[in-house]
Amino acid sequence: MAHTVLVTGAAGYIGSHTCVCLLEAGWRVIALDNFSNSSPAVLSRIEEITGRTLAMIEADVRDHAALSQLLQSEGIDAVVHFAGLKAVAESVSRPLEYFDNNVAGSLALLRALNLHGIRRLVFSSSATVYGEPQSVPVTETAPLSVTNPYGRSKLIIEQMLGDLAHADAEWRIATLRYFNPAGAHESGRLGEDPRGIPNNLMPYVAQVALGRRPCLSIFGNDYPTPDGTGLRDYIHVMDLARGHLAALNRLFRHSGCFTVNLGTGQGTSVLQAVQAFEAACGHPIARRFSSRRPGDVAACYASCEAAETLLDWRAEKNVAQMCVDQWRWQSLNPDGYRDCASASQQPVATPQS
Ligand code: NAD
Numbered sequence: 001m002a003h004t005v006l007v008t009g010a011a012g013y014i015g016s017h018t019c020v021c022l023l024e025a026g027w028r029v030i031a032l033d034n035f036s037n038s039s040p041a042v043l044s045r046i047e048e049i050t051g052r053t054l055a056m057i058e059a060d061v062r063d064h065a066a067l068s069q070l071l072q073s074e075g076i077d078a079v080v081h082f083a084g085l086k087a088v089a090e091s092v093s094r095p096l097e098y099f100d101n102n103v104a105g106s107l108a109l110l111r112a113l114n115l116h117g118i119r120r121l122v123f124s125s126s127a128t129v130y131g132e133p134q135s136v137p138v139t140e141t142a143p144l145s146v147t148n149p150y151g152r153s154k155l156i157i158e159q160m161l162g163d164l165a166h167a168d169a170e171w172r173i174a175t176l177r178y179f180n181p182a183g184a185h186e187s188g189r190l191g192e193d194p195r196g197i198p199n200n201l202m203p204y205v206a207q208v209a210l211g212r213r214p215c216l217s218i219f220g221n222d223y224p225t226p227d228g229t230g231l232r233d234y235i236h237v238m239d240l241a242r243g244h245l246a247a248l249n250r251l252f253r254h255s256g257c258f259t260v261n262l263g264t265g266q267g268t269s270v271l272q273a274v275q276a277f278e279a280a281c282g283h284p285i286a287r288r289f290s291s292r293r294p295g296d297v298a299a300c301y302a303s304c305e306a307a308e309t310l311l312d313w314r315a316e317k318n319v320a321q322m323c324v325d326q327w328r329w330q331s332l333n334p335d336g337y338r339d340c341a342s343a344s345q346q347p348v349a350t351p352q353s
């Protein structure tokens with residue numbers, strides 16, 4: 001019989017693509033989201049792509065009653081926990097919201113899972129826990145340090161998970177440290193839909209390409225990198241989604257916990273990323289150099305050996321493919337999911353219904 005997985009934050013960027021992967025692999029998916037940073041319209045897009053249905057529950061992970069009801073009734077075998085806030089700058093100005101949503105949210109989820117005897121979890125961590133890497137590629141054993149409340153929230157959750165697994169060997173936990181997710185589903189029907197001004201490079205570039213923003217500011221051209229701009233490890237969101245499937249599969253085969261990087265192992269500079277996007281969209285992207293963004297590191301890309309060994313997973317798509325898919329999504333959906341008024345009227349279940 002198919003396993004049932006609860007996906008928190010399922011309507012978000014990475015969650016929605018992961019739901020596609022899970023449904024296509026035959027899993028039964030229960031999706032939970034409070035839509036604080038996403039749209040219910042995502043549900044019908046996932047169903048349209050996969051030809052499968054999923055239950056979407058509108059609830060907050062901190063809502064104990066809603067969570068308990070769900071865990072009691074749905075026969076859940078494992079959880080993939082994406083729900084959380086992710087904007088670094090916002091976390092600096094609103095730290096308590098980040099600790100409440102991310103740390104208290106994860107704690108509430110873990111308590112509820114413990115209570116209901118569900119002890120398989122995949123957690124969304126981030127390369128941000130490496131702070132300024134002392135060397136690249138970054139391995140999972142590199143020293144951890146954080147420079148902002150968002151990063152601290154991820155590190156605290158990682159530590160919480162470590163303590164929990166130490167106290168109770170029944171827990172099977174996969175901590176996935178994502179590098180820089182980019183791209184979109186190749187159908188052009190699912191993608192990243194940031195509210196307001198995008199914080200990250202790829203969605204910003206996509207909006208400049210579309211004419212929604214006049215010009216990209218490149219934050220710094222005096223880094224100790226080949227062209228002076230920051231180096232990052234962009235990973236296609238569908239490769240990332242497959243990484244979650246691989247992690248879940250491992251949790252069903254092996255006891256214990258593990259932490260792996262999910263990246264490509266390749267560093268791409270801001271200028272290289274912009275050039276790849278220009279090739280994808282077929283026209284120049286206005287850009288200017290500006291000062292460094294506070295807190296940015298010069299170079300961060302992953303060592304991918306642990307994911308290859310433990311999960312038999314490696315990224316397959318390159319930056320050119322990420323840009324092609326991101327541009328398809330952006331040009332077909334210039335206002336993101338706000339374009340699909342009819343789809344957003346899909347009914348969404350609440351735990352009470
Ligand atoms: P996202 O904002 O698109 O998705 C997160 C989803 O969680 C949203 O749909 C939001 O509405 C929901 N959510 C937030 N708080 C909630 C709560 N308390 N209860 C229920 N739902 C809630 O973000 P994403 O890019 O898909 O990221 C998913 C996870 O991956 C996050 O935990 C993020 O920190 C982590 N991550 C993201 C990146 C990135 O660059 N996108 C990098 C590393 C790690």
Ligand code: UDP
Pocket residue numbers: 180199200201202204216217218219220229230231232270293296
């Ligand atoms: N960046 C930029 N302009 C932007 C957004 C980002 O030059 O508008 C640069 C940033 O300085 C970094 C790279 O692009 O070198 C990736 O930034 P992003 O915020 O996407 O990821 P992170 O820095 O969190 O890894």
